Amino acid sequence: MSFFSLQTLLPPTDFNESELVKQVATGDEKAFEILFKHYAQRLINFARRFVFDTTIAENFVQDVFLKVWANREQLDPEKSFKTYLFTAVRNQALHHLRHLEVERRSEENIDLFPEPIKTPEQELSEKEVEEYIRQAIGELPEKCQLIFYMNRFDQLTYTQIAEVQNISIKTVETQMGRALKYLRQRLHQFMMVLPF
């Protein structure tokens, strides 16, 4: 039984990125549309972690794709287009943030373990538990949270995260481990009540 192979189900197997990129390089508009629609939502979600404003996040993603189209002849199908997109959106977002001089949240909140409003003995609906889990993920230190999100929700591999964030794979590993440890501590009270 291979559980890892399931990761490759997303994106579906009929999505051939490098083939599509090759087509875009030759000016194929349909291929460009497929790529846009494939990645847009994920990139917007990713950008929103930097800017918290959906419209701005959407604009970043549109701008990145406009650049891709403008420079389509220079696309290299051998390189990961996905990594390129996430890196471009990240740079766009950071550029924007530098202008705004937005205050970064502190990394220190790793030590805080807010108590849940209800104890596990009380009836918890499935939705409430999901909400607690999301809340706990939201409490991770900023850097750690971003890496966790990139892996879990943006479906980037450790290597891709390392490239996009310009950090070492070792750092990604450490941060993911940190996230897991924190979530375990933060949510251990649900361990007995979660259905599997």
Place this chain on the structure above:
Amino acid sequence: MSTSDNWSMLSQYLSGECTDYEKRQIETRIDVEPELRKMLQFMQRIWDTSEAQQPSDVEKLWNQVAEKTGIKMPTGKSVATMPQHKLSKRRYADNYYRIMRYAAAILVVFTLGYFLNGSGLFWGSGELMTITVQNGEREEVTLSDGTHIILDSGSSLRYPKSFDGERREVFLNGEGYFEVARNTDKPFFVQANHGVVQVLGTKFNVRAWRSNRNVAVTVTEGKVSLNSESGPNLAASILTKDQFSELAANGKPTSPQMVDVAQYMAWMHNEVFFDDASLQEILFQLERWYDVAFILEDKTLAEERLNLHIKNDSIEDVLKLIAVLTDAKYSRSGQTIRLKL
């Protein structure tokens, strides 16, 4: 589990990032350390929780990009006109659940893996046999206690050579019709996905594909109990003749519901009814029945919903029907069928 290295390794395991060697190491430990297994299942659950996000109107964004780049919009029916991308605010909730379902599907095999891999250790009565039905085929198997099972294409069943323990227990992935030999001293259990079906002696159908995590039970005779693996006894759904209940991922069994049982059993006679089913769901069944592979060139097709009744039809006839209903074109080379708009 205290050092940070261990946590890194576990997160790598959950992310599918560790080496084969590390994977084996962890899986060996899972087999012998129930606490670790429990903890990993718990972490898996956290891993599976999706992100709450309001989807953007990708279609609108694309149109803006297309305009700015001077790309002319295609005329007629295109990906652009497919319903999936028309995300009105009203539909956010639907989408949210759709995303949740995908998220849940990603790692579904994982949880089940524990029970299958661990089964030898934990139920350890008699040697376990596995029967896997090839696509395009159907198989019947009679167990040592006289229980008779018909398995649909692509299904697999694990069962002990002989039932030595206090209970009779089998493991199903897929769809099967069970005629369980009566033995009140040894209850019969079907473990499927995260569900448990318990019976004494009766006839019923179980549909539990690992890929969608659901467990659906329909009863033709006698009494059957359906519950989630971890559910309290009180939560079990007790089904009798002509009743249906299903267990959604992580959910409780639905209350028994009267159905036309014949429709649920029709697969045994090469017949199937799809009622407002997604094309993806339908193709999944067709792939197994006709031993073909589908490639969707337009991914939006996957979410098209249709009503379809297939009875002894050839794959060509079914394809023509789908083409008409979805407005898609198909091309076939060998066992591979491509669908596009």
